[in-house]
Amino acid sequence: MRLPIPALAFAAVAVAFFALPLVGLLWRAPWSGAWSYLTADGALTALRLSLVCSLWATALSIVFGVPLAWALARTSFPGRGAVRALCTLSMVLPPVVGGVALFFALGRRGLIGQYLDRWFDVQLPFTTAGVVVAQTFVAMPFLVITVEAALRQLDLRVEDAARTLGASRWYTFRRVTLPAIRPALVAGAVLSWARALGEFGATITFAGNFPGTTQTMPLAVYLSLETNPEEAIVLALVLIAISFAVLVGLRDRWFGTRTTVAA
Amino acid sequence: MSLRAVVALQLGTLDLDVEVEVRPGELVAVLGPNGAGKSTLLRAVAGLQPLDRGVVEIDGRVVDDGDEVFVEPEHRPIGVVFQQYLLFEHMSVLENVAFGLRARGVRAAEARTRAHDWLARVGLDEYAGSRPRALSGGQAQRVALARALATDPRVLLLDEPLAALDVGTRAAVRRDLRQHLASFEGMRLLVTHDPVDAHALADRVVIVEDGRVVQAGTLAEVTARPRSRYVADLVGVNLVRGAVTDGVLRTAAGAHVVIADAPAGDCVAVIRPHSVLLTREAPASSARNVWPGVVVDLDRRGDRVRVDLDGPLPLTAEITVAALDELDLRPGDAVHAAVKATDIEVAPT
Amino acid sequence: MSHHLRRRAAVAVCSLLLAAGCGDDGDEAQTQGTVNVFAAASLTAAFEELGEAFTDANPEVEVVFNFAASSELVTQIGEGAPADVFASADTSNMTKLTDAGGAASEPVVVATNVLEIIVESGNPRGITGVADLADQDLVVVICAPEVPCGRYAADVLSAAGVAVTPKSLEQNVKGVVSKVTSGEADAGIVYRTDVIAAASDAEGVAIPADVNVLAEYPIAVTEQAANPEAAQAFVDFVLSAEGQAILASFGFLAP
Numbered sequence: 001m002r003l004p005i006p007a008l009a010f011a012a013v014a015v016a017f018f019a020l021p022l023v024g025l026l027w028r029a030p031w032s033g034a035w036s037y038l039t040a041d042g043a044l045t046a047l048r049l050s051l052v053c054s055l056w057a058t059a060l061s062i063v064f065g066v067p068l069a070w071a072l073a074r075t076s077f078p079g080r081g082a083v084r085a086l087c088t089l090s091m092v093l094p095p096v097v098g099g100v101a102l103f104f105a106l107g108r109r110g111l112i113g114q115y116l117d118r119w120f121d122v123q124l125p126f127t128t129a130g131v132v133v134a135q136t137f138v139a140m141p142f143l144v145i146t147v148e149a150a151l152r153q154l155d156l157r158v159e160d161a162a163r164t165l166g167a168s169r170w171y172t173f174r175r176v177t178l179p180a181i182r183p184a185l186v187a188g189a190v191l192s193w194a195r196a197l198g199e200f201g202a203t204i205t206f207a208g209n210f211p212g213t214t215q216t217m218p219l220a221v222y223l224s225l226e227t228n229p230e231e232a233i234v235l236a237l238v239l240i241a242i243s244f245a246v247l248v249g250l251r252d253r254w255f256g257t258r259t260t261v262a263a
Numbered sequence: 264m265s266l267r268a269v270v271a272l273q274l275g276t277l278d279l280d281v282e283v284e285v286r287p288g289e290l291v292a293v294l295g296p297n298g299a300g301k302s303t304l305l306r307a308v309a310g311l312q313p314l315d316r317g318v319v320e321i322d323g324r325v326v327d328d329g330d331e332v333f334v335e336p337e338h339r340p341i342g343v344v345f346q347q348y349l350l351f352e353h354m355s356v357l358e359n360v361a362f363g364l365r366a367r368g369v370r371a372a373e374a375r376t377r378a379h380d381w382l383a384r385v386g387l388d389e390y391a392g393s394r395p396r397a398l399s400g401g402q403a404q405r406v407a408l409a410r411a412l413a414t415d416p417r418v419l420l421l422d423e424p425l426a427a428l429d430v431g432t433r434a435a436v437r438r439d440l441r442q443h444l445a446s447f448e449g450m451r452l453l454v455t456h457d458p459v460d461a462h463a464l465a466d467r468v469v470i471v472e473d474g475r476v477v478q479a480g481t482l483a484e485v486t487a488r489p490r491s492r493y494v495a496d497l498v499g500v501n502l503v504r505g506a507v508t509d510g511v512l513r514t515a516a517g518a519h520v521v522i523a524d525a526p527a528g529d530c531v532a533v534i535r536p537h538s539v540l541l542t543r544e545a546p547a548s549s550a551r552n553v554w555p556g557v558v559v560d561l562d563r564r565g566d567r568v569r570v571d572l573d574g575p576l577p578l579t580a581e582i583t584v585a586a587l588d589e590l591d592l593r594p595g596d597a598v599h600a601a602v603k604a605t606d607i608e609v610a611p612t
Numbered sequence: 613m614s615h616h617l618r619r620r621a622a623v624a625v626c627s628l629l630l631a632a633g634c635g636d637d638g639d640e641a642q643t644q645g646t647v648n649v650f651a652a653a654s655l656t657a658a659f660e661e662l663g664e665a666f667t668d669a670n671p672e673v674e675v676v677f678n679f680a681a682s683s684e685l686v687t688q689i690g691e692g693a694p695a696d697v698f699a700s701a702d703t704s705n706m707t708k709l710t711d712a713g714g715a716a717s718e719p720v721v722v723a724t725n726v727l728e729i730i731v732e733s734g735n736p737r738g739i740t741g742v743a744d745l746a747d748q749d750l751v752v753v754i755c756a757p758e759v760p761c762g763r764y765a766a767d768v769l770s771a772a773g774v775a776v777t778p779k780s781l782e783q784n785v786k787g788v789v790s791k792v793t794s795g796e797a798d799a800g801i802v803y804r805t806d807v808i809a810a811a812s813d814a815e816g817v818a819i820p821a822d823v824n825v826l827a828e829y830p831i832a833v834t835e836q837a838a839n840p841e842a843a844q845a846f847v848d849f850v851l852s853a854e855g856q857a858i859l860a861s862f863g864f865l866a867p
Contacts, residue, residue, distance in 0.1 A: 100790070108751075109795035125796045126751070126779035160311045161349040163336035165363035166414055175362070179353040208780025208791065209756060215781075223783060226683040226758035 025237055030230040037234040045212050046220035047238065050197060053128065053216060057135035057196035058143075058189055065143040065192075066185070072144070073151035084148075088141040095138055099205025102134060107206075130207035131214050135196035142195055143188035150184030151177070190250050194243055266418050266450045269317035270307045271329070279303055279474040280317075283452065285418070290444060290451040292465030294458060294497060300474040301454040302346075305420050308452065309343050310336035322417055337366070339418075342411030346423040348403045350395035356406050357382065357391040363414035381409040385443060400428045401436040408443055419444075421453045425460055435526060437463055438611035458497050459533050463610040470494055495564070501534040501578050512609070518576035521551040523604045530609050536569060536581035538606040541598050543590060551604045554578070558596045561587070572600055644672035647842045648694050650685040651677060652701035654725070654761075654785060655829065657809055658862035659699070665858060666849045673842050681759060681784055682706075689714055689834060696843035699831040699850075702760040706830040716837060719830035722850045723864035725803045726824050727761075727768055728816035730792050737798050739817050742772040745799060753788050753797040756781035761788070764825045765801040771823040789814065803827065808863035828867070 003011070030037075037043060072084050090098050106113040106124050116122040124130040154177065162172040178185070200218040207214040209223065217239045224232040266285040273279075279300040285291045293301045306312035307327070308319055314329035321341070326334035342363075350359050361378035365371065382388040385405035387398075395403060404424055411419060424440060425433050441464055444451060453464060461468050462482060469479040470493075478490045486502075489495035505514040507530045512520040520532050540546070546553060556572035563569075568587045570580045578600055582590075592598065651659045656679045663675040678685070678695070682705035689695045690712060698715070699722070700706040706719045731739050737750060745752050754776070755762030762781060769776055779797065782788045788800035793813040807816035831850060833843040849855050856866060 100794075103794050103796060107794060107796050125791075126753075155349070157345060157347070158349050158351065160306075160309075160336070161343065161345055162351075162362070162366070163311065164309050164339075164341055164343040164420075165366055165410065166337045167362070167366035168335075168337055171366050175366075176351055179351075182353075204783055204787070205790075208753065208787075209782060210778070210780050219783070223756050223758045223781075225687075226681065226756075226783075229687065 022240065025233055025240070029233050029237055033230065034234045037231045038238060040231075042211055042215075042220065043231075043235055043238075046215050046217045046235070049128070049131070049212070049215065050217040050239070051242075053131045053135055054139075054193055054196035054199075056132045057139050057199075058193040060132065060136045061140040061143045061192040061196075062185070062189055065140045065188070066147055068140075069144045069147035069151060073148045087144055090138050091141045095199065095201025095203075096205050098137055099134060099202040099207075102137060102202065102206040106130075106133065125206060126208045126210065126214060128207075128213055131203050131216060134202040134206040135199045138199055138202050139192040139196040142191040143185075146184050146188030146191060147181060150181040154180055186250065190247065194247070197239065197243060264322045266308070266322075266452065267318070267320040268304065268308050270304050270314055270319070271316040272303070272307065272312065272314050274303055274312070277303060277474055279307075281469075281471055281474065281476045283469050283476075285450040285452050287450060288448055289466050290453060290464060292453045292455055292461040292468045293471055294455060294461050294468050295471035296493075296497075297456055299471045301456070301471055302422055304471070305343075305422050305452065305454050308418070309341055309420055310334060310339050340416050341418045341420060342414060342416035343420045344404070344407045344411050344422065344424050346426055348395075348407040348427065350398075350403060350406060350410070352395055354395075355391065356387065356393050356395060356398070359395065359406060360410045360413050363410060367414060378409075378413060381413045382406070384446075385409045399432070401432050401439065404428070404436060405439065405443070408440070412447060417449050419447055419449055419451045421451065423455055424453070425455070425457065431524075434524075434610060438526070440464065441611070458500060459608050459610050462500075462502060462531060462533065470497060495569070496537075499536060499569070499579065501536065501539075503532040503534060503576065505530065505532070507609070514576065516575055518554060519552075520576070520607065521604045522607050522609050524609070526611060528611060530611050533608040533610065534578065534602055535606070536579045538602050539578055539580035540601040541570065541580050541582055541586070541590060541592070542601065543598060545599050546601050552602045552607075554600050556598055556600050558592050558594050558598060560594060561592065572598065574600075576600075644670075645839050645842055646674045646676055647696045647839055647846050648676050648678065649697045649699065649846065650689060650693070650695040651679055651697075651699040652682045652685070652829070653679050654701050654803060654805060655679070655699055658805070658859050658864065661862075662850060662855055662858050665854060666846055669849065670842075670845060673845070675846065683759070686714075689836075692836070694836075694838060695834045696837040696839050697831065697846055698834055699829060701827065701829060702763075703828055703830055704760070706832065709832070709834070714835050715832040716835045716840060717833050717844075717847075719832040720847070720851065721828045721867040722831045722847075722855075723829040723859045724867055725805055725827040725829065725864055726821075727764055727801055727819055727827075728804045728807050729819060730789060730800045730802045730807050730810065730814050730816055731798065732792060732795065733812060733815055735815060735817070739799055741817065742768065742774050742819055742823065745769075745776045745801075746774050748777070750799055751797045752776055752778050753780045753782055753791045753800045754778045755785055755788060755801075756783055759784060760827065761785040761802065764827055767825050768801060768819060768823055771825075772819075803863075805863040826865075829864070 068087060103110060105111050108117050108123060124133055159172050159176055162176045198218055200222060203216060204219055209215050209219045217235060221232045221235045224235060264287050269282045271280045277300050281304055283291065283293060293304060295301050303312055307314055310326065313333055314327050316329040318325055319327040325332050326339050357375060357378050360381050361374040364374035364377060379388055379391060382391055385408060387402055387405055390398065398406060425437055428436055444464060455461060467481050468485055470477050472493055478485055478494050486499055489499045503514060503520055505512040507527050510522060512522055512530060512532050522532060554574060554576045556574035558570055559573045560571040561568055566584050567581055568584060570582060572578045572580065580600060659677060663677060667673060667675055682700040682702060685698060686705050686708045689698060689709060698709060709715050710719065729739060754765040757763055757766055785802050785806055788802050789806050789810055791797040792800045793810055804816065807814060831847055833840055833847060837843045
């Protein structure tokens with residue numbers, strides 16, 4: 001079906017809206033010095049840390065987020081709406097506030113953190129684990145919301161059919177439910193990963209900023225803006241290029257050809 | 264060794280309290296209008312809907328007693344063919360059929376071999392690698408049947424297996440289903456709202472209305488003595504058996520019935536009493552079928568009258584009291600019975 | 613006083629042209645209208661109070677503040693943000709502006725600040741000076757070297773000959789303060805004004821003058837100021853006795 005002309009025009013504006021800032025970055029990028037900025041020790045360290053932490057955050061989001069989405073989609077209990085709102089609150093919370101809130105919960109004097117510190121000698125602030133915690137905090141809701149929506153759309157009778165064929169709940173989940181929601185799961189995981197990769201506010205507040213330990217790419221970009229905007233642009237472009245490659249690659253691989261909807 | 268289900272449960276506005284028994288080798292049809300609770304009964308037997316009270320017993324083993332005992336669906340010796348077939352869209356047809364075996368721990372290679380066998384039995388082995396969405400409705404039903412039977416269940420449950428099909432293919436699929444069901448020796452419980460399915464497939468019927476069994480027995484028994492208007496409407500139909508050639512069904516007694524669409528071969532034509540038009544003189548209407556007959560009995564039920572006719576084609580007609588007064592019919596009177604070909608449903612036997 | 617004359621002239625012209633729709637939005641605005649002040653984040657509390665006092669004295673003028681890191685402000689002004697006044701937390705960012713020809717007047721230092729060690733109230737770890745920060749068991753945070761407070765902190769540590777391994781290099785001085793007041797860090801190096809602003813949540817340990825640095829806060833009217841008269845009036849007010857008293861009450865030292 002063809003889109004009407006006005007819709008096309010608005011769509012074109014929307015594309016330009018997203019493309020132009022990127023073009024602006026490319027326009028201002030110091031191409032001659034780019035390579036030296038890129039290969040500088042600090043940049044590579046921050047990039048590596050960013051990738052490691054964001055992948056951990058994505059993994060944690062899947063491990064905890066899928067069961068949470070399942071519970072929200074499939075069970076009914078008083079206050080479920082409130083629980084859902086609670087679990088997605090970090091999407092709307094200013095990340096810096098999220099970081100402060102994490103202090104109050106997991107910091108050295110926090111609700112739980114004081115016992116982690118006292119009993120297990122575990123401190124999250126100023127550690128790489130703290131970065132992962134901060135990123136997971138802001139990223140997981142993206143996965144939960146996406147997966148929950150997919151679970152809600154799924155025909156429950158397909159799972160019933162699996163049960164009558166001798167499949168346990170767990171086998172049904174693995175072999176029927178999970179494959180059926182796989183596109184949503186991948187989309188949710190990618191969104192979470194992208195959010196974690198770009199995370200700034202909660203990370204710098206909760207985990208601080210130290211090269212090699214907690215200084216991820218966005219922090220490095222922000223700090224280099226203070227002194228060397230050219231370097232900041234190069235680092236930002238690297239971050240964008242990686243994200244772009246992953247998003248495009250995954251879309252072709254997972255969303256392009258196959259649409260799996262259980263009938 | 265049988266299936267016995269005494270099912271009592273509340274679900275929304277449905278208040279279900281029915282008892283059904285299926286003996287070995289028997290196919291029982293639960294017949295009733297939409298919303299009567301038929302599918303809920305089937306789900307209760309399958310373990311997808313726990314009982315409030317009652318008992319479900321398969322081969323003497325209680326699988327749900329509404330209290331302490333509840334055997335999960337995966338541990339019941341059942342197979343289910345669902346109304347929408349509910350094939351797994353992300354798997355191939357072969358993987359669908361092999362699913363139950365794999366879930367029960369059968370090794371992959373053996374499960375595939377057995378799944379191929381089952382697909383061959385329903386004539387669809389060439390579709391083994393296809394996705395379910397590539398199948399027609401009738402093919403999907405056969406895959407669903409093969410999938411349900413592949414695990415060798417004691418009880419096969421069928422939920423409106425023909426309702427998802429369009430009218431054009433229903434008769435042919437029903438004939439196939441009849442063949443495949445005949446080859447399964449276990450107990451079969453069929454849920455349907457269509458008496459034609461019951462006529463074509465079932466040994467006995469249980470008629471459920473508003474969550475209660477209103478009548479049960481063989482089709483002949485129920486048809487002969489419908490206990491309510493509803494049952495009469497539902498099963499009190501004329502069944503005319505014969506052989507079809509060139510769109511005409513010929514009975515053993517030599518009567519001809521012109522029908523709209525049917526495969527050739529032995530069939531049963533279903534003529535609903537209210538489709539039968541009675542006249543004193545031979546009618547000049549567009550009805551293709553007009554048979555002479557003699558009134559043998561009049562049975563008044565409310566504002567309707569059932570008129571039994573004898574002749575080359577014995578029929579029961581249902582007319583209004585007003586029409587009866589106008590025709591002034593009495594036993595022994597000669598009449599003509601007319602039926603439009605398009606009002607006749609035909610099921611292969 | 614020429615601006616007063618011109619204002620009177622404008623009022624007179626307006627009176628004449630009132631029927632013709634002369635409004636108060638002419639090019640002639642002087643100590644009236646709006647002044648956009650771009651000020652370093654560390655000046656926030658003091659400048660807000662300064663702004664109120666200035667408006668009390670000049671009811672015709674509305675002061676609008678934009679507080680952010682000095683480096684961000686310079687970038688914003690460079691990209692054409694409507695700044696009338698720029699108050700920087702260090703001379704280097706002001707130099708960036710003047711080098712780019714963005715200042716209309718020679719920058720003037722309006723205040724200075726010194727560094728202090730910030731610790732939790734009651735100083736539970738008993739920190740007495742810069743040398744104590746070398747203790748490996750202490751969680752010390754300072755500003756990142758990219759921002760002024762981080763440069764100054766590095767200067768202090770090297771002048772004192774103390775090697776410190778900070779747990780975090782914060783993007784701004786408030787980050788250091790909050791890490792200490794929340795108890796996540798045991799000590800940090802911040803401006804004296806920040807310790808005073810933290811009030812009862814923290815206390816300061818003085819750093820001796822011989823190793824301390826003197827942070828200067830220069831101020832200037834921008835080249836692109838839409839309202840240079842009012843902008844200059846604001847700068848004058850900050851330098852006045854009343855303005856200096858307000859700055860002093862927040863812990864700033866005289867230039």
